[in-house]
Amino acid sequence: MSRSPHFSLTGCRAVITGASAGLGAEFARQLAPRANAVLLVARRRDALESLRSELLSVSPALRIELCVADLVTPDGIPNILGRLDETGLCPNLLINNAGRGDYGSVATADPDRLRAQIDLNITGLVLLTRALLPALCSHPASAILNVSSLAGTLPLPDAAVYAATKSFVTSFSEALRIEVAEKNVGVTAVCPGPTPTNFRNVARREGGADTDRSGDGFLALPPDEVVRQALRGLEAGRAVVYPGWGPTLAAWLFRYAPRRLLRWYLARRHARSGVNPAR
Numbered sequence: 646m647s648r649s650p651h652f653s654l655t656g657c658r659a660v661i662t663g664a665s666a667g668l669g670a671e672f673a674r675q676l677a678p679r680a681n682a683v684l685l686v687a688r689r690r691d692a693l694e695s696l697r698s699e700l701l702s703v704s705p706a707l708r709i710e711l712c713v714a715d716l717v718t719p720d721g722i723p724n725i726l727g728r729l730d731e732t733g734l735c736p737n738l739l740i741n742n743a744g745r746g747d748y749g750s751v752a753t754a755d756p757d758r759l760r761a762q763i764d765l766n767i768t769g770l771v772l773l774t775r776a777l778l779p780a781l782c783s784h785p786a787s788a789i790l791n792v793s794s795l796a797g798t799l800p801l802p803d804a805a806v807y808a809a810t811k812s813f814v815t816s817f818s819e820a821l822r823i824e825v826a827e828k829n830v831g832v833t834a835v836c837p838g839p840t841p842t843n844f845r846n847v848a849r850r851e852g853g854a855d856t857d858r859s860g861d862g863f864l865a866l867p868p869d870e871v872v873r874q875a876l877r878g879l880e881a882g883r884a885v886v887y888p889g890w891g892p893t894l895a896a897w898l899f900r901y902a903p904r905r906l907l908r909w910y911l912a913r914r915h916a917r918s919g920v921n922p923a924r
């Protein structure tokens with residue numbers, strides 16, 4: 646298994662996207678005791694400010710900068726670069742965490758929601774990575790942590806676009822890892838299973854159903870444990886991390902099961918779920 650150059654979270658200067666809630670806020674909490682500085686990025690200023698107060702109450706020496714930016718708009722990334730310029734915070738860690746889903750069939754999807762999902766999960770992640778690579782490469786050791794998903798290992802009906810975007814994120818991360826290894830930039834993709842955050846409320850369509858949760862008992866992990874395992878994997882230089890034994894086993898099965906068998910199983914599950922009868 647390939648390992649990245651050694652990167653330590655101690656004293657790091659991190660940019661965290663989607664830091665106002667869920668896994669992003671948890672990344673900030675767990676980095677706070679060890680990091681030197683963090684730039685917290687999201688659209689909701691009030692949520693970022695309240696996280697800053699919480700972090701300062703336990704880590705008063707931590708330097709915390711906020712950046713209100715919408716990563717699906719053309720000025721999202723320039724805003725982040727502007728904040729980095731203003732503050733002189735030259736990051737050696739990028740956590741591409743912001744992401745969203747959309748539960749339901751493609752045929753009934755709102756095209757604007759589809760576009761926003763692709764723009765955030767793919768375009769925003771790639772372009773922010775591209776924009777920050779020169780800064781990351783200027784350090785003796787840096788790292789990128791891309792938040793992908795176990796869903797990226799499967800062609801997932803009723804989350805078809807979401808699963809495909811996360812498949813992209815994992816593939817992109819593994820290729821980038823090879824490209825930037827000689828610059829001492831480590832790249833890790835973390836692929837959580839279902840995690841109780843606000844994600845599912847955002848993914849659920851107005852008046853629409855939740856996704857099929859039949860495997861959750863086996864796959865779900867709390868956000869703090871997902872983040873702990875992701876950061877441990879990042880420091881260990883791992884290419885891909887599946888937090889928890891359930892997702893680890895599932896990813897292994899999905900990789901080695903015959904594709905035809907997998908499609909048959911997914912079709913049966915889809916027919917049984919009745920999540921979107923109007924599809």
Ligand SMILES: NC(=O)c1ccc[n+]([C@@H]2O[C@H](COP(=O)([O-])OP(=O)(O)OC[C@H]3O[C@@H](n4cnc5c(N)ncnc54)[C@H](OP(=O)(O)O)[C@@H]3O)[C@@H](O)[C@H]2O)c1
Binds near residue numbers: 663664714794842
């Ligand atoms: N929860 C799960 O079951 C699960 C499983 C596997 C992978 N993941 C992945 O984990 C990551 C974090 O998700 P989560 O579970 O923590 O969800 P969450 O609680 O909904 O948090 C999403 C974060 O992304 C930010 N965000 C959303 N749209 C944005 C935009 N256009 N520009 C900038 N920031 C934006 C949100 O902040 P604002 O609203 O303030 O902008 C929020 O901080 C995502 O990439 C998701 O795909 C989640």
